[in-house]
Amino acid sequence: MNLVIDGPTRERLDSVRAIGESQIRPVGIEADRLGRPVPPDHPFFEMLVKVGLGRTRWDGKAEADRAAASSSSGASTPKLGASRGQLAVAEETSYWDRGVAVAFPGPGLGDPPISSMGTPDQKERFLGRFLNPDRPMWGSFAMTEPGAGSDVAGIQTTAHKDGDSWILHGAKSFAAHASRAEWIVVWATVDRSLGRDGHRAFVVERGTPGLGDFVVERKMGLKAYESTSFTLSDCRVPSANLLGGEDYYARKAGFKGAMKSFNATRPLVAAMAVGIGRAALDSAVVFARENDLLGQVRVRDRLERTRRRLRAARLLCWRAAWLADYGRPNILEASMSKAFAPSVAFEAASLGMELLGEVGGRGDHLIEKLFRDVKAMDIVEGTGQIQRVVMARQLVRLPRD
Amino acid sequence: MIDFDLGDELELLRSTAQQFAADHLRPALRDHESARQISQPAHAAFAEIGFAALECPESLGGSALGSLARCLMMEELAAADPGAALALDRLGAALYPIAEMGGDEALERFARPVLDTPDTRAALVWCGEGARAQTLRSGDRISGFVPWVPSDRVDLLLLLDERGCSIVHENIRCESLRGGGLRAAGAAELHLDDAPVAAHLEGEAAAGRALARARLYVTALLVGVMRESAEFSRQYALDRVAFGRPIAHHQGLAFLIADMATAVDAARVLLWEAAVRRDDAQANGLATHEQAAEAAATAFAEAAEQSLFVTPNGVQILGGHGFMQDYPVEKMMREARSLSLLLGGVDLAREHAARDLVVHEGPVALTLEAPP
Numbered sequence: 001m002n003l004v005i006d007g008p009t010r011e012r013l014d015s016v017r018a019i020g021e022s023q024i025r026p027v028g029i030e031a032d033r034l035g036r037p038v039p040p041d042h043p044f045f046e047m048l049v050k051v052g053l054g055r056t057r058w059d060g061k062a063e064a065d066r067a068a069a070s071s072s073s074g075a076s077t078p079k080l081g082a083s084r085g086q087l088a089v090a091e092e093t094s095y096w097d098r099g100v101a102v103a104f105p106g107p108g109l110g111d112p113p114i115s116s117m118g119t120p121d122q123k124e125r126f127l128g129r130f131l132n133p134d135r136p137m138w139g140s141f142a143m144t145e146p147g148a149g150s151d152v153a154g155i156q157t158t159a160h161k162d163g164d165s166w167i168l169h170g171a172k173s174f175a176a177h178a179s180r181a182e183w184i185v186v187w188a189t190v191d192r193s194l195g196r197d198g199h200r201a202f203v204v205e206r207g208t209p210g211l212g213d214f215v216v217e218r219k220m221g222l223k224a225y226e227s228t229s230f231t232l233s234d235c236r237v238p239s240a241n242l243l244g245g246e247d248y249y250a251r252k253a254g255f256k257g258a259m260k261s262f263n264a265t266r267p268l269v270a271a272m273a274v275g276i277g278r279a280a281l282d283s284a285v286v287f288a289r290e291n292d293l294l295g296q297v298r299v300r301d302r303l304e305r306t307r308r309r310l311r312a313a314r315l316l317c318w319r320a321a322w323l324a325d326y327g328r329p330n331i332l333e334a335s336m337s338k339a340f341a342p343s344v345a346f347e348a349a350s351l352g353m354e355l356l357g358e359v360g361g362r363g364d365h366l367i368e369k370l371f372r373d374v375k376a377m378d379i380v381e382g383t384g385q386i387q388r389v390v391m392a393r394q395l396v397r398l399p400r401d
Numbered sequence: 402m403i404d405f406d407l408g409d410e411l412e413l414l415r416s417t418a419q420q421f422a423a424d425h426l427r428p429a430l431r432d433h434e435s436a437r438q439i440s441q442p443a444h445a446a447f448a449e450i451g452f453a454a455l456e457c458p459e460s461l462g463g464s465a466l467g468s469l470a471r472c473l474m475m476e477e478l479a480a481a482d483p484g485a486a487l488a489l490d491r492l493g494a495a496l497y498p499i500a501e502m503g504g505d506e507a508l509e510r511f512a513r514p515v516l517d518t519p520d521t522r523a524a525l526v527w528c529g530e531g532a533r534a535q536t537l538r539s540g541d542r543i544s545g546f547v548p549w550v551p552s553d554r555v556d557l558l559l560l561l562d563e564r565g566c567s568i569v570h571e572n573i574r575c576e577s578l579r580g581g582g583l584r585a586a587g588a589a590e591l592h593l594d595d596a597p598v599a600a601h602l603e604g605e606a607a608a609g610r611a612l613a614r615a616r617l618y619v620t621a622l623l624v625g626v627m628r629e630s631a632e633f634s635r636q637y638a639l640d641r642v643a644f645g646r647p648i649a650h651h652q653g654l655a656f657l658i659a660d661m662a663t664a665v666d667a668a669r670v671l672l673w674e675a676a677v678r679r680d681d682a683q684a685n686g687l688a689t690h691e692q693a694a695e696a697a698a699t700a701f702a703e704a705a706e707q708s709l710f711v712t713p714n715g716v717q718i719l720g721g722h723g724f725m726q727d728y729p730v731e732k733m734m735r736e737a738r739s740l741s742l743l744l745g746g747v748d749l750a751r752e753h754a755a756r757d758l759v760v761h762e763g764p765v766a767l768t769l770e771a772p773p
């Protein structure tokens with residue numbers, strides 16, 4: 001057992017720290033003040049692309065994928081061993097600003113479904129441009145609808161085959177980056193009565209007629225990235241954009257495809273929560289020290305508990321990522337980390353506010369911003385309740401109805 | 402890199418402890434509790450496997466294993482019966498002050514007789530800040546009162562505080578108590594009337610290390626008890642039917658069961674981290690002993706809090722049956738509460754865990770990072 005972050009990972013963290021205080025955090029605070037997402041042409045994004053960020057995790061080896069596809073399994077094996085490094089970086093970036101961390105250019109949540117479900121051609125078409133981008137670009141992922149969030153099986157957006165294309169119709173909510181995205185991975189149903197088996201994922205490209213009505217939502221926090229609702233009105237999408245192709249769904253892998261990508265991201269989102277919580281804790285300790293509060297047992301106790309819970313949350317995230325790195329099942333552990341970390345991080349921010357006292361009421365302290373930002377972590381990518389549902393399926397075979 | 406793999410040696414140790422618990426402790430749970438002692442075959446098997454001297458140096462016939470090994474073993478034993486674990490491990494946490502402050506010579510003089518003489522028991526009592534024990538030492542004599550130790554007899558008594566430790570092995574008067582939890586280990590109050598102090602060992606740093614190791618020991622017991630409470634009640638909730646389905650399938654309980662699993666794991670990862678830090682501090686300097694001590698106090702506080710969430714809910718999930726002694730969950734609740742009273746209790750652990758928050762400026766470190 002080894003519970004020390006190794007040298008190479010530490011170096012990656014140092015490189016995040018190098019721009020954390022000088023850039024990531026100020027850009028986040030600026031977006032929060034101005035109440036708008038960081039605009040796509042912000043010089044910060046240009047800088048990120050210049051230093052090699054904003055890329056896909058897909059390795060770009062379409063030929064290898066083709067060979068794998070024509071052989072038995074069809075799916076390319078994900079890179080093993082990468083989860084822990086990714087986790088560390090996600091936490092550290094969120095420590096400086098979680099909204100900005102999400103705002104980073106790149107294929108975003110669209111990356112995992114395309115690289116795990118996409119055909120070699122689709123990977124090339126949609127992820128290829130993210131291999132070595134020369135400008136900031138985004139991808140988007142739209143599952144949630146006005147009437148269906150947690151209950152993903154209940155999505156209402158329809159897909160009808162029409163010749164060599166599909167017609168999509170419906171509305172999507174809160175999708176990150178949607179209005180600026182090169183493409184959006186949109187989930188729709190071919191037959192509502194089929195539930196999950198009727199689900200299909202499409203890559204809808206920017207400018208496709210019928211894709212529109214973008215509304216950038218006004219949020220309590222995490223203002224640095226856009227959460228955008230939009231509609232699809234008889235939006236015609238070429239068959240070649242059906243993610244994975246018809247065969248993929250004949251194998252009934254559609255919904256599982258979406259859920260598999262969430263298993264991988266749950267510990268990441270949990271780690272981001274830890275990052276926010278840690279920022280709140282650090283700031284709270286500084287405030288407590290400057291205001292001579294550390295002499296009070298009550299204050300020390302609560303700071304200690306907060307640090308302890310954050311530490312436990314972090315270890316639970318690491319454990320889930322470690323399992324993933326060895327290709328071992330981690331559904332329970334991934335959901336556990338995601339069920340635990342957001343509430344712990346919320347506690348950290350809330351305690352920070354309490355120590356600030358009326359200073360926290362002013363609305364201009366970092367902790368006050370973190371307090372608003374952190375709440376989303378218990379909602380996105382499976383609410384805390386949904387994580388418990390997932391855990392209970394593993395622990396007590398909770399039925400799905 | 403961060404890795405939770407225990408490795409073959411520790412996995413083997415863990416499964417050996419698990420098997421021992423299944424064979425000797427679990428079936429005799431209530432017998433051991435009411436008899437306030439452990440069956441002779443269990444004692445013999447425990448000695449045979451070499452559990453008692455797990456952390457002792459080879460000169461003492463031990464295996465010189467570290468804290469992580471000890472924690473894994475104690476968790477397994479405590480999952481069956483923490484009182485029995487204390488009764489079987491007759492030297493127990495009393496090893497630590499002797500080893501940390503006295504060295505090999507003291508181990509030979511004080512630890513060996515306990516290890517070698519069946520039926521003897523050692524006890525470690527916290528006498529520092531926040532202690533309920535009252536002792537007064539003048540020169541090489543000591544008087545005082547200890548309100549409770551989980552044992553019916555004490556042949557070797559270690560009175561530990563922030564600065565050092567007094568060792569007493571004569572004139573220890575034990576008066577039996579009914580005991581709240583951990584009755585398989587016995588329960589007594591101790592009186593010292595001008596008892597001779599066999600040795601007084603000084604050293605703040607060493608006393609801190611001893612306390613930290615003792616905290617790991619008790620924390621492992623807490624993790625074991627709460628794990629079993631969570632596991633037992635989970636199984637029960639699958640079998641028990643109410644309103645037409647297993648009670649586990651009512652969301653109120655399903656979520657509670659999920660949260661209990663999380664609580665156990667949160668405590669366990671902190672325990673492991675603290676044990677690994679201690680072993681690292683000892684072996685390769687990847688952590689300092691101060692970091693290890695802070696981590697041990699942190700793990701103790703977490704295990705205490707989480708066990709007081711898990712074990713009463715273990716009872717709750719069984720409803721009225723949980724309250725009855727036909728089921729083990731009520732015992733687990735009592736034992737979790739009793740364990741977390743030891744070593745100065747949870748408040749002192751919180752205080753010690755918080756120490757470096759007060760002292761160290763700069764970002765709060767959650768995990769150690771390799772130096773550049």
Ligand SMILES: Cc1cc2nc3c(=O)[nH]c(=O)nc-3n(C[C@H](O)[C@H](O)[C@H](O)COP(=O)(O)OP(=O)(O)OC[C@H]3O[C@@H](n4cnc5c(N)ncnc54)[C@H](O)[C@@H]3O)c2cc1C
Nearest residue numbers: 141142143144148149150151174175176376380381383385
């Ligand atoms: C900042 C932000 C960014 C987002 N980004 C994206 C994005 O990029 N792409 C995207 O597709 N979506 C995105 N979302 C949407 C997010 O995934 C959903 O909001 C989330 O899944 C919850 O769905 P809902 O809002 O419809 O709430 P509902 O599903 O209506 O849930 C309401 C409440 O009911 C509870 N609940 C629901 N079902 C159960 C159950 N079975 N048992 C117990 N309790 C239950 C929930 O936990 C919640 O407390 C984003 C949301 C936010 C806040």
